Amino acid sequence: MLIDFFLHLKAKKLPVSTREFLTLLEALKEHVASNSIDDFYFLARTCLVKDETHYDKFDQAFGEYFKGVQHVPGLEADIPEEWLKMLMKKHLTPEEKAKLEKLGWDKLMEEFKKRLEEQKERHAGGSKWIGTGGSSPFGHGGYHPEGIRIGGESAGNRTAIKVWENREYRNLDDTVELGTRNIKIALRRLRRFAREGAADELDLDGTITGTARNAGWLDIKMRPERHNKVKVLLFLDIGGSMDDHIKVCEELFSAAKSEFKHLEYFYFHNCIYDYVWKDNRRRHGERFPLWDVMHKYGEDYKVVVVGDATMSPYEILQPGGSVEYSNEEAGAVWLQRMLDTWPRAVWLNPEPERLWDYRHSIELIRSIFNSRMFPLTLAGLERAMRELNK
Amino acid sequence: MRFEGTDTYVATPDLMLAVNAAITLQRPLLIKGEPGTGKTMLAEEVAGALGVPLLQWHIKSTTKAQQGLYEYDAVSRLRDSQLGDEKVKDIANYIVKGVLWQAFEQGKPSVILIDEVDKADIEFPNDLLRELDRMEFHVYETRQTIRAAVRPIVIITSNNEKELPDAFLRRCFFHYIKFPDKETMGRIVDVHFPRLKQNLLREAMEVFFELREIPGMKKKPSTSELLDWLKLLVAEDIPPEALRSKDRKTVVPPLAGALLKNEQDVHLFERLVFMARQNR
Numbered sequence: 001m002l003i004d005f006f007l008h009l010k011a012k013k014l015p016v017s018t019r020e021f022l023t024l025l026e027a028l029k030e031h032v033a034s035n036s037i038d039d040f041y042f043l044a045r046t047c048l049v050k051d052e053t054h055y056d057k058f059d060q061a062f063g064e065y066f067k068g069v070q071h072v073p074g075l076e077a078d079i080p081e082e083w084l085k086m087l088m089k090k091h092l093t094p095e096e097k098a099k100l101e102k103l104g105w106d107k108l109m110e111e112f113k114k115r116l117e118e119q120k121e122r123h124a125g126g127s128k129w130i131g132t133g134g135s136s137p138f139g140h141g142g143y144h145p146e147g148i149r150i151g152g153e154s155a156g157n158r159t160a161i162k163v164w165e166n167r168e169y170r171n172l173d174d175t176v177e178l179g180t181r182n183i184k185i186a187l188r189r190l191r192r193f194a195r196e197g198a199a200d201e202l203d204l205d206g207t208i209t210g211t212a213r214n215a216g217w218l219d220i221k222m223r224p225e226r227h228n229k230v231k232v233l234l235f236l237d238i239g240g241s242m243d244d245h246i247k248v249c250e251e252l253f254s255a256a257k258s259e260f261k262h263l264e265y266f267y268f269h270n271c272i273y274d275y276v277w278k279d280n281r282r283r284h285g286e287r288f289p290l291w292d293v294m295h296k297y298g299e300d301y302k303v304v305v306v307g308d309a310t311m312s313p314y315e316i317l318q319p320g321g322s323v324e325y326s327n328e329e330a331g332a333v334w335l336q337r338m339l340d341t342w343p344r345a346v347w348l349n350p351e352p353e354r355l356w357d358y359r360h361s362i363e364l365i366r367s368i369f370n371s372r373m374f375p376l377t378l379a380g381l382e383r384a385m386r387e388l389n390k
Numbered sequence: 391m392r393f394e395g396t397d398t399y400v401a402t403p404d405l406m407l408a409v410n411a412a413i414t415l416q417r418p419l420l421i422k423g424e425p426g427t428g429k430t431m432l433a434e435e436v437a438g439a440l441g442v443p444l445l446q447w448h449i450k451s452t453t454k455a456q457q458g459l460y461e462y463d464a465v466s467r468l469r470d471s472q473l474g475d476e477k478v479k480d481i482a483n484y485i486v487k488g489v490l491w492q493a494f495e496q497g498k499p500s501v502i503l504i505d506e507v508d509k510a511d512i513e514f515p516n517d518l519l520r521e522l523d524r525m526e527f528h529v530y531e532t533r534q535t536i537r538a539a540v541r542p543i544v545i546i547t548s549n550n551e552k553e554l555p556d557a558f559l560r561r562c563f564f565h566y567i568k569f570p571d572k573e574t575m576g577r578i579v580d581v582h583f584p585r586l587k588q589n590l591l592r593e594a595m596e597v598f599f600e601l602r603e604i605p606g607m608k609k610k611p612s613t614s615e616l617l618d619w620l621k622l623l624v625a626e627d628i629p630p631e632a633l634r635s636k637d638r639k640t641v642v643p644p645l646a647g648a649l650l651k652n653e654q655d656v657h658l659f660e661r662l663v664f665m666a667r668q669n670r
Contacts, residue, residue, distance in 0.1 A: 015556070017560050019560050019561075020560055023415065023417065023563075026415055027411050027414070027415055030414045030415060032407070032410055032411045032414050032415070033407060033411075038403075039403075039407060042403070042404040042407045042408070043407055043411060045404075046404075046407065046408040046411055046563045046564055046565055047411070047563060049564060050420070050559035050560070050562065050564040051559075051564070052422060052566035055566065198452055200452070202464060202465065217472070218468060218469065218472045220465060220468065220469075257553065258512065258552070258553050261511070261512065285605065286608075
């Protein structure tokens with residue numbers, strides 16, 4: 001019975017190993033837990049799950065497997081938020097859809113601003129306020145022929161004109177370990193060993209020289225140990241057209257996070273402007289001015305930008321071209337500023353290389369980056385790392 | 391040996407089970423959780439409850455795995471040799487025992503705390519794999535093998551600053567101390583302030599959990615901060631009325647500095663209070 005349970009967990013993509021399973025069996029043999037299902041749940045979790053980010057997955061898998069055995073604790077909690085939100089989505093009849101008046105674009109923007117000001121608290125349902133579900137033109141998961149989408153999936157209707165992803169972009173999951181091994185190896189090319197920090201290693205050659213100079217009296221020389229001192233700044237494009245590349249970006253992020261000791265990462269959307277952010281759920285509450293980032297991390301940092309560079313050329317060339325807010329200076333100005341601050345920079349593009357020539361925005365960014373754009377494949381990654389090491 | 395919580399430490403059933411599993415099967419227990427949820431305290435309390443010695447190893451960014459086993463103090467031996475000290479003939483005089491060695495030679499059960507393992511270099515946990523697995527290691531300089539007669543209980547804490555290698559995780563039990571709910575928190579406060587006025591406690595807890603709910607908070611106040619704050623409230627003899635709910639949203643609670651440790655959080659909070667006052 002328990003072997004099935006173990007295989008079920010594996011099938012649910014929990015990273016469990018045979019060794020951990022044997023530990024669980026051993027613990028059961030030693031009667032660590034009583035025979036209640038609650039205790040078994042806790043014991044199985046402590047033996048098999050080694051990261052709290054997997055707790056949710058484990059709860060679901062456990063519940064599924066022991067359904068019908070008995071009421072299981074933990075199952076009722078932690079239903080994914082997205083799922084709940086989509087449940088709220090109203091199923092509108094075609095008649096109702098027709099009834100929604102089609103507001104013009106300008107009017108839509110105006111209305112949106114007005115309602116943002118009016119709205120004071122979170123709201124769901126209804127047909128006027130911004131929130132989830134409902135048939136107001138604003139919010140997400142709802143339906144309006146010319147609506148503005150705020151956060152989340154666009155409910156399959158795909159009629160939103162402008163994306164206002166207010167908070168729902170999910171953070172890149174850096175726990176994906178599958179397939180990251182190769183990426184880690186590629187990233188290792190960036191290692192640069194240097195002696196830095198506390199002097200705690202005996203410098204034998206130095207000591208001999210020093211002692212000789214000291215007329216035979218011992219003169220001990222110490223030196224710091226060798227460390228990988230490469231410093232990396234990672235900028236990740238998130239949302240919009242990047243949704244198709246989430247998996248490969250997760251893998252890269254996961255590999256990079258465990259490979260470099262000095263790694264800082266920031267998110268942006270489409271092109272980099274005045275602000276970047278670190279946590280997607282709080283991207284509007286917690287923004288980092290790019291100026292501060294440029295001042296904080298010196299030119300010894302190497303910069304890796306990951307993005308598909310697929311956007312309207314206006315977003316790069318025109319002030320105010322951002323899809324998110326009115327930017328005073330064009331994206332190109334900011335990109336150039338970045339390159340001036342960090343001369344060692346590459347752009348990794350998850351789009352296939354053969355498509356690059358057909359997209360104007362890719363061409364633009366490529367020329368700003370002096371052709372230092374590489375495809376997000378293993379080979380491309382190796383080329384990029386070699387470029388960074390020059 | 392079983393751990394059932396202590397007079398000064400409230401352990402939830404799942405935490406107790408994890409500790410007991412680690413004691414029974416003699417494997418390391420890895421503890422994670424929000425700062426201030428009592429990760430380091432746990433080791434002290436387990437050692438206290440079982441009546442065994444506690445050996446602490448606090449990890450810094452420069453800590454090497456070898457330092458937990460032993461260090462060969464070559465420098466002082468070199469110096470002694472220059473001065474013609476007799477000690478110098480025996481290399482064993484210059485072997486400095488680390489925390490693991492000390493625990494291994496106890497000859498009776500003990501608790502080892504490896505605190506904040508994520509502070510160290512990425513390779514650190516990997517370098518300890520075999521030593522924690524077999525509870526033995528070889529001293530190259532004196533050609534002896536140190537083996538634990540009784541396997542110590544190993545408790546490792548992590549603050550999630552770095553990911554730990556899979557091979558290391560597979561050998562541990564894992565427990566994530568989640569932030570206590572109101573009921574558990576009540577019990578924790580009871581343990582620390584047995585004679586606290588009930589209404590003061592109730593009001594204080596309301597304020598505390600409301601503060602934690604504020605979105606955009608950089609550093610949420612934790613259990614240890616609540617306890618500090620209560621201590622201050624009691625010391626200053628603040629009446630419960632001062633925390634009364636009707637004007638809670640419009641006044642900054644007394645001594646809030648004990649709860650909010652970040653300038654931006656204080657600003658955020660003051661702005662919220664200001665807004666609430668205007669909307670009245």
